Amino acid sequence: MSKLAKRPIIVPAGVSVQIQSDAIMVKGPKGTLSQKLSPYVQIEIEDNKIWVKQNEEMLIRKSMKRVLKMFQGTYWSLIKNMVVGVTNGFEKQLEIIGVGYRAQAQGNKLTLQVGYTHPVVLEAPAGITVETPAPNIVVVKGPDKQKVGQFAAQIRSYREVNVYTGKGIKYKDEVVRKKEGKKA
DSSP states (O other), X not given: XXXXXXXXXXXXXXXXXXXXXXXXXXXXXXEEEEEEOOTTEEEEEETTEEEEEEOGGGOOXXXXXXXXXXXXXXXXXXXXXXXXXXXXXXXXXXEEESTTOEEEEETTEEEEESSSSSOEEEEOXXXXXXXXXXXTEEEEEESOHHHHHHHHHHHHHTSBOOTTTOOEXXXXXXXXXXXOOOOO
C-alpha cells in the first residue's frame, strides 16, 4: 500500500465530493474541480473522509501490485490537491528582474515588457486570476494546482533568468546562482 494512501483525505466543512462511475468532482467556495479516475483505484467516502484504495480486480499478475501502488499514491495526491484548491486555492509568485522589465495585469490579460520589440500579451486560462501588486511582481492564483503552475511556467518561459546578468523572470523563492563572465 502507498504510504500516503494509508491516511484518509479529510473533507472540510463547505466542500462536497461526488463520485461518478469514472470521475470525481469536488465543489467548494473557490470553485469546482473534476478528475477522471483510473480503473486501478477505488474511491470510498465515509464520515467526511476520502479513502483511495487499490482495485484488486485489475491485478493480472503479482508484479502488477507495484503499478497499483503507484496509481494509488498518484490519485491520493491529485484528490488532496483538489480539496486544498477548492478551499484555500494555490498561488505562484513571479519576480521580474531587469531595467525596463515590467508587467501589467488588466482583467484576465497580462502584458509583459521584457526586452522584446513588442509587449507580450498573455490571456489567463479559465479559473486563473493574475495580479500585479508591483510592476516587477506577478501573482498567479487559482484552485487548480496544475493550471496555476503551468501558467506561471508559461510566463517564466518568455524570459528565463540569464545566469550571467541576472535579468529575467524567476519564481519568488527561486535561487539563481550567478556565473562569472569572461575575463579580458
